[in-house]
Amino acid sequence: MAKSAAPKKKQTNKTQDKNNRQKLVDQKNPLEGLDLSEDKLIRIYREMLLIRRFEEKAAQMYGMEKIMGFCHLYNGQEAVAVGANAAMRETDYMITAYRDHGHALVKGIPANEVMAELFGKVTGCSRGKGGSMHLFNAEKRMMGGHAIVGGHIPLAAGFAFGSKYKAEQDVTVCFFGEAAANQGVFHETLNMAALWKLPVVYICENNRYGMGTAFERAFAVWDIYERASAYDMPRAVVDGMDVLDMYRKTKEAVDRAREEHIPTLLEARTYRFRGHSMSDPIHGHYRTKDEVEEMKAKDPILNFGTLLNKEGIFSESDMKEMDEEIKKIVNESIEFAEKSEEPPLEDLYTDVYVD
Numbered sequence: 001m002a003k004s005a006a007p008k009k010k011q012t013n014k015t016q017d018k019n020n021r022q023k024l025v026d027q028k029n030p031l032e033g034l035d036l037s038e039d040k041l042i043r044i045y046r047e048m049l050l051i052r053r054f055e056e057k058a059a060q061m062y063g064m065e066k067i068m069g070f071c072h073l074y075n076g077q078e079a080v081a082v083g084a085n086a087a088m089r090e091t092d093y094m095i096t097a098y099r100d101h102g103h104a105l106v107k108g109i110p111a112n113e114v115m116a117e118l119f120g121k122v123t124g125c126s127r128g129k130g131g132s133m134h135l136f137n138a139e140k141r142m143m144g145g146h147a148i149v150g151g152h153i154p155l156a157a158g159f160a161f162g163s164k165y166k167a168e169q170d171v172t173v174c175f176f177g178e179a180a181a182n183q184g185v186f187h188e189t190l191n192m193a194a195l196w197k198l199p200v201v202y203i204c205e206n207n208r209y210g211m212g213t214a215f216e217r218a219f220a221v222w223d224i225y226e227r228a229s230a231y232d233m234p235r236a237v238v239d240g241m242d243v244l245d246m247y248r249k250t251k252e253a254v255d256r257a258r259e260e261h262i263p264t265l266l267e268a269r270t271y272r273f274r275g276h277s278m279s280d281p282i283h284g285h286y287r288t289k290d291e292v293e294e295m296k297a298k299d300p301i302l303n304f305g306t307l308l309n310k311e312g313i314f315s316e317s318d319m320k321e322m323d324e325e326i327k328k329i330v331n332e333s334i335e336f337a338e339k340s341e342e343p344p345l346e347d348l349y350t351d352v353y354v355d
């Protein structure tokens with residue numbers, strides 16, 4: 001995707017044929033060579049579906065003013081967090097920006113606690129004080145939910161430094177939006193991570209927009225992953241709409257971080273189906289309805305479901321049954337959040353500093 005003033009070269013029929021043939025070869029057996037059991041493949045599907053259903057309900061609750069303040073949904077991007085998490089160990093650290101519901105769910109924070117946090121209730125994973133953008137559970141090694149764009153990138157290096165210093169085997173995986181890659185701290189941290197050989201994997205979720213600014217208008221070089229070359233760091237572009245590609249490339253990076261203490265930058269090309277936040281329209285003035293519809297054809301959940309179905313791993317009726325079970329879990333999370341109490345006023349003064 002390198003930017004160039006030269007007009008695009010027209011593809012000849014010959015190259016088109018070659019590309020199509022290559023696609024058929026690639027599509028033939030997407031599961032080949034993957035170390036994923038059928039159970040794990042089904043779990044991956046389930047995790048993506050849970051996020052989608054959770055987000056749909058969160059949108060509805062926002063409309064009903066049960067959820068207030070900032071709320072950024074993850075619809076469309078599910079394959080990024082789920083595919084990456086499938087390549088991680090439970091003990092590995094995860095840290096992300098404010099579009100964090102999906103990451104929190106896949107890292108094992110129960111839907112009840114995530115929904116209660118969105119409602120600002122004391123039973124929420126951050127005791128009702130963090131809200132949508134600050135979902136934490138240190139025991140599960142979910143290190144947040146951070147609202148300052150790019151602010152958590154150096155924190156990830158800190159966790160990775162801690163693991164290395166203590167000679168522990170854990171890897172830190174840090175997700176951030178592409179706009180965060182234009183913050184100075186991104187470059188400062190990548191330099192240090194490479195220099196100090198930190199066990200960290202940086203995953204840039206390039207959903208093409210920073211609020212309403214198309215990334216092409218904000219980046220001098222459009223291949224964001226290439227920025228890692230400045231720090232002699234391994235790098236790759238990933239199809240962020242394909243959970244298996246996410247798994248495969250994250251696994252390589254996580255293994256390299258764990259075994260050789262070499263950090264990696266991955267650029268996951270993805271898309272958000274909804275507005276930037278709940279207060280924004282779905283396409284707004286910065287993108288067209290057609291573009292959104294075109295990207296919806298790449299829906300990571302529908303496509304992965306079709307693949308599992310085609311390979312005889314998961315039938316349509318299994319999927320329907322799972323969907324019902326997940327909808328029940330999400331509905332119960334609403335009940336749980338509704339019934340829970342708000343934090344008491346005295347809590348204003350707790351959890352401010354470490355004891």
Ligand SMILES: Cc1ncc(C[n+]2csc(CCOP(=O)(O)OP(=O)(O)O)c2C)c(N)n1
Pocket residue numbers: 099147148149150176177178179180181207209210211276
């Ligand atoms: C330091 C800082 N500057 C500005 C903002 C306001 N802001 C909130 S979200 C956002 C866009 C970030 O886009 P991106 O990193 O691509 O993440 P996405 O929303 O696409 O997931 C901005 C500028 C902020 N939160 N922090």
Ligand SMILES: [Mg+2]
Pocket residue numbers: 177178179205206207208209210211
């Ligand atoms: Mg973005």
